[in-house]
Amino acid sequence: MREWADFTVQEAGGRATVVLQGPLLVSTIGLLDRKLREHTDPVQHVDLSGAGEIDTIGAWTVWRFADEHNARITGASEQAGKLIATVRESASTAPYEPERLPLAERVLAGRGEAVIRFGRNVVNFVGFLGATLIALGAIVRHPRRFPYRALVRQFELVGVSALPIIGLMSFLIGIVIAQQGAAQLRQFGAEIYTINLTGRLALRELGVLMTAIMVAGRSGSAFAAQLGTMKLTEEIDAMRTIGVSPIEALVVPRILANVLMMPLLGFFSAVIAIIGGAVIADLTLGIPFLTFLARIKEVVPLYDVWVGLIKAPVFGLIVALAGCYQGMQVKGDSEQVGLRTTMAVVQGIFMVIVLDAFFAVFFTEIGWA
């Protein structure tokens, strides 16, 4: 059971004395403090002689009340006197919250800052692309500086270890396309076109697009978090002082790995999606597995493969650039790492989809429909 501090008011000769009772500790003061705050009648004395133990929080409450009412503190024990003197020295009226603008101004200011930030981001992003290209140029001129080991390591992280998850995802997507496509085409008696649908969609669009999204989630985020943490721990600054360019040592291998791995992963994804479609066609549509694969060769024009393979490295570049760029923007605290990682993924996927729309129009215009 908790004991609460309390008070009574004694009036004598037109003078009011607030007499405190019970221990004045952080654990007992809650009620007393609230009651004292509501006590607005004039008070001349605060009597502590009936109070028990005291800590700085009790001392603060007593001092604040006495100060507010211009009252004298009487009957304080030695300990209470010492603590009250300590908190009196620490009293202040400084704000304890950062200053905030009124709501309307804050909203407008927020929008304005967002616009400026967006503009800066675009400029900086292009600048980052330029810095990367310059670093690449420097490496071409000094091939000895080429970060082979880092590149191979990134090949493994970005490419090889992504195979299972991308394979599984593509297989399932192939099943969905074939199954849903067949359900619609059946209404026209054109079930056989399921093969065209699956093959062309997988090779031309979905294989590469889904892979890019998966790579943005797996590798783009990892790049941002890695580089961001290295920035916080001053590893990147340390590199610069030793004369190692962080762009050459960290960014170039990651971007190259993504650019080179994306076509392979995208093609792999398309192949697995077609296999998924063939499996479901065999099971539910009565099209034999091998017939499905043989038909693919006839109905999918070769330029569909090219469309996929041309888009893939561009998507890889965008995703890796977004990841590395956001990672290098981290400064301050650990919250930034999370924030920038999220931004890397969102920005990467968004730009991939925008570019994909451009590519779709472009390839159709040049006759690769």
Place this chain on the structure above:
Amino acid sequence: MSADDDELREEVLDEARSDVVEAFDGRYPIEIAGLKNTFGDQVVHEDLSLKVERGEILGVVGGSGTGKSVLMRSIIGLQIPDAGEIRVFGKNTIGAEPDEESAVRSRWGVLFQGGALFSTLTVAENVEVPLKQFYPELDPQLRHEIARYKVIMTGLPEEAAAKYPSELSGGMRKRAGLARALALDPELLFLDEPTAGLDPIGAAAFDELTRNLQNTLGLTVFLITHDLDTLYAICDRVAVLADGQVIAVGTIPELLKLDHPWIQEYFNGPRSRAAQVSLARGAGKAMDKSGGGKA
């Protein structure tokens, strides 16, 4: 008035935790016996025993890797030991019920090496976290006021209360961490290398602050340090960790009488002599001052 009173009382009781522990009046707030800690094959502590007396500043020293921080983490329950008994305020902390554990937690404050401030909160909000956690019935206004005077008490400028940790220097972050550790007026204070990374002036000021707070608030302080100046200036006793045990506890003169090679090297090295000299000089100056005042 009295109806209001009852309403207020009910509201407060609604929010407050039901049980709170009494202040500790035994002799040893921390008692450790037979403590064993291992990481894989590596034995950090083996049969370690230590008693901390109430109201003292106990310095804990030892070479790197002797498990000073692990010892502190064991006491405050962040590291579960393989064997042994740890009693804080007379209560066994290993395998305690969550309720009991939180009752003990409300009576100690911990300052981690880097301050360990919550980076998304301002300094004042950091100090308010333990208050809100353990005493939700406190009026928000009182909580703000407490946070503000604690911040100033630890020697920070008053405008620091409204700042975020990333806007503070390393030394200021430590002070802010100390303000949070002191938020509940704890009886027991753990400091993990409080002066590491501070400049000598800042370190001396921090030592003085620790000493003053200990005097005013009657704290028991468990202080891990490498700083010989701190040991000489403010520690009542020093515990030496080596070979997985506390090999000696006592005042520095007592330790110097022992014939252990590590202790001899530690306290008789060039740095230790320098610390002694500077302490003697500081004491001399203080005496001059007080003498001048009297005359």
